[in-house]
Amino acid sequence: MAEETGLILAAKAGDQEALMQLLDARQEKLYKTAFLCVHDPQDALDIVQDTSLQAFLSIHRLRQPQYFDTWLIRILINVSRHYYRRPLPPLPAPEQMLDAHRQVDLHEDLMQALAKVPAKYRVVLILFYFNELEANEIAAVLRVPTGTVKSRLNRGRKWLREKGGMQHEA
Template structure:
């Protein structure tokens, strides 16, 4: 039997802890990626994911629209990550081992470029490209109109192209 996410959310809201566990497991990779982009280290990212799961467990019955579980969960995660980094100096991204892992070095460059964007421009890009959310879902997560999502993404991507070009020029 195929169980839909919507069905799992309804079961979780009715008190089925196993259904909630299945939902959290299904989204753990996306949650970790998003958390890591905020806190820049594995231990803190895992703490953010754990706290997000705890808060989701406590408030799953308050979710009014089960079809938006994923956006609701990511909104919780963003708030938890912001709380975690509030008052802390920004953590540097760990150094990449470019000699042995060139793909990791390229990803590291991209993470550094993303870290250089304002949060308003970075979040829509991360939610779209790293988490696979639609523009409408991003709009719901960030509580902004779809047109604003599009313009922030376009401006952020343009800034990434400019900064990436500068980085390439410096490396050559």
């Protein structure tokens, strides 16, 4: 943690390699979050690239090192909004998947369902379930009141349940 804080402070001071090291350490999270938002590998890579661009341009404005991850995910979410209005590409049908194992089907069911959730609910679902952010942290990322996050979360869950084929969700 101390080493990471040191890297963030170095990045804030203009050390580009320190920031690259921080981004590299999060490349899986960045790519997966982007992919879940847009469901297209190439768009996800473009989003990662734009996120990196914005991070390098604005790292000096990061006020608190401990909020680096929140700050970074906010950039990624803002960047990915460019892509929302594009229709989400259909995922390959299960029989076309390389691995047609039942678990993969389950995974694809959720992916397909998530792709159909309206963007503003989808982002909240991704941040809550996948990035494991609390409602107040999501509120900080999206700059909306916590209550709005909670309501979008509820509506997103409801959407998944009713239109995504989910029968029950804890």
